[in-house]
Amino acid sequence: MKILQDIYFGHRGQRRVDDLSEEGMFIATPASYLPGSDLDLKFRLFGDDLPVEVQAEVRYVQKGIGMGVRFLGLKQKDRKRIREFVKRF
Numbered sequence: 001m002k003i004l005q006d007i008y009f010g011h012r013g014q015r016r017v018d019d020l021s022e023e024g025m026f027i028a029t030p031a032s033y034l035p036g037s038d039l040d041l042k043f044r045l046f047g048d049d050l051p052v053e054v055q056a057e058v059r060y061v062q063k064g065i066g067m068g069v070r071f072l073g074l075k076q077k078d079r080k081r082i083r084e085f086v087k088r089f
Helices: 076-088
Strands: 002-008 012-018 024-028 038-043 052-062 066-072
Touching: 012 066, 038 066, 052 076
Parallel strands: none
Antiparallel strands: 002 012, 002 038, 012 024, 024 066, 038 052, 052 066
């Protein structure tokens, strides 16, 4: 699944999000982060006005392409929202 979302992590920007799941996501970004870095993420699911705010760990980086992140401590209500969102697509 590929979607464009406004996602915040140190700066605001509209980025392509791939492979969204309850566990994490891939964020298309030229920004360079080291694996193991922690990020504070804030993003909205398409068609949902309530943002998801979660801390995430950078698991891997594809330089110049993007990074895979794993959610840390995702709230149960947000986990459910993401699960339902993914089922729709």
